[in-house]
Amino acid sequence: MTKTKSSAATIRDVARQAGVSVATVSRYINHNAPVSAEVAARLETVMVELHYTPQANARSLATHRTHTLGLLMVDIAGDFFPPLLSGIEAVTYENGYDLLISSIREPERRRTFPLPVGPHNTDGLLVFADSLDAEGMQRFAASHFPLVLIHRSSPEGLIIPCVTVENKAASCTIVEHLIETHNRRRILFLQGPGEQEDSQWRELGYREALEKHNIPFDPALVAPGNFDRVIAYHSMQQLLARGVIFDAVFTGDDEAAVGALMALNEAGITVPDAVSVAGFDDQRMAPFLTPPLTTVRAPTEEVGRVAAQQLLSLIRTGQANPLTLLPTEIVIRCSCGCNS
Amino acid sequence: MTKTKSSAATIRDVARQAGVSVATVSRYINHNAPVSAEVAARLETVMVELHYTPQANARSLATHRTHTLGLLMVDIAGDFFPPLLSGIEAVTYENGYDLLISSIREPERRRTFPLPVGPHNTDGLLVFADSLDAEGMQRFAASHFPLVLIHRSSPEGLIIPCVTVENKAASCTIVEHLIETHNRRRILFLQGPGEQEDSQWRELGYREALEKHNIPFDPALVAPGNFDRVIAYHSMQQLLARGVIFDAVFTGDDEAAVGALMALNEAGITVPDAVSVAGFDDQRMAPFLTPPLTTVRAPTEEVGRVAAQQLLSLIRTGQANPLTLLPTEIVIRCSCGCNS
DNA sequence: CTGAAAGCGCTTACAG
């Protein structure tokens, strides 16, 4: 109780107060060498009394490990983000790691080194979609800095572990559902962003479903959705204005479904009677839309969990699975025409 | 180009290669003392060549500043979270700080010290709502560790800067809109979580509106909404099942509005014809609901920005505004009965 | 089981 300085207690304060060396305190804290029961008890008391918490940076400097993971995101504001972050944070916490997050808004920032997060403050990085370009990854890879890619595959020539979701088969299945169960044949597809791999796979699934049922692919039925409510809304309005005939729409993702549903609604076109709608992701609002959205469930929180686990594995063992493809499943609600 | 070691370059490598002392390199990096133009040029070249980035932890250890902000959250998964985090992250980035985030799920974690984030790894903390209890705040305050509270006021006896949103007046105004413009008199209120201050203020606003129009407060018209879709949905179902008569509902927040809308919809009660609905927050999905939701716009991203700014100010100058109350405004869409 | 000491990569008086 002699300590009245306002600054936090250090390992030396603890050592002094307990009458041992700092080495012993360190060993006790880290449980990496035996400490006599007597000393342990004394240490415990002193540490509690002094509110002692080891300084993270001093520890990092000595061990060359920060015990923190970095997350590089493109857009923090979407509905897709919370479950992903939640999964990542949970695993990070469970493993006693810290989580540093950074959002890359402007494209230039993707290659302006040093990034806000990197080897200087983390042990490894979770890279979401195109928050980092191939050149940036190349640079990290060259220095053997652990990277795990989320919803994006490794660029040509590099082998970086990826975790993403099965897009194509599920897209095919849900479009086939529209065709087989609801007799739809003129099915609109709202394309996601061109550079997004998810988007490309979903289009392939859409085309495959068409092919399997001998429905010719019609470019006039493809319009930009961009995984974005507003863009999808405007696309639908234009399609409607141009008098394009269709009896269903596969919106690419749930965000676009929200915009499509609104445009349809405003135009007085009833869903699902006149037009069936199907999305992808099964975001939180999907069951609450009018009508409740038929969609594909993507296990986004699980993607976050697995990605964090893979990164931890890479950091600790140098090993990780080159590709983790998480399964998706169809969720039938009402917007396709079922359950009405 | 003699350097082939795989480990990252240190300040000594730079100094050696440029033929100066590490002190000079440090000064050049930090721009805190003049360096000759000639040396500066040489240093620049060498640093680029070596991909040199100062090790954050060594710097922190020497300066006693981590240059990182911590964020303590309750629930990372809600729709409320992305704009808040987006605002926080933007300001953090603009100021060259790092952002460490941690979600407190279980109540016990709020007082299990050390928290994942604290003086040992950050310069200050942003505390959202009840992610930390009064005792925890007391403890941080006692060691003069900078804290800024978000959507929550300082506990008794402590003076911790808070940033939140104006709840009561806006709630009163929107309920008055229901009364005055749409002639509603039996207005349901879906209560938020009891411990949430936002919730308490919104109820006060609701009551004030009633009073101003001489509508007696009827406890039978208050039900749990809990800022939660599912709970609000069930509450509405029960109200309906019990045959409670009402012509409007102020849902406490937009989440609850989603659930309420769904229950009403399923019961075949038309909104806004039979029942007006108004929410609070103006979350992303509000304009896309059916019908588009009349609500109160809360500047959540701005809350995040201001909170981060206040924390930075507290860290740098020791000063911050005791209370920042951000203005809210009514957003009239269709669910109240307007624009239909 | 324990301690003395070197070292991690920086910054910053102090001296010139």
Add this chain to the structure above:
DNA sequence: CTGAAAGCGCTTACAG
């Protein structure tokens, strides 16, 4: 404008 040296708070061989 520049350098030598001490120090930040830890960890970890090394020795006992």
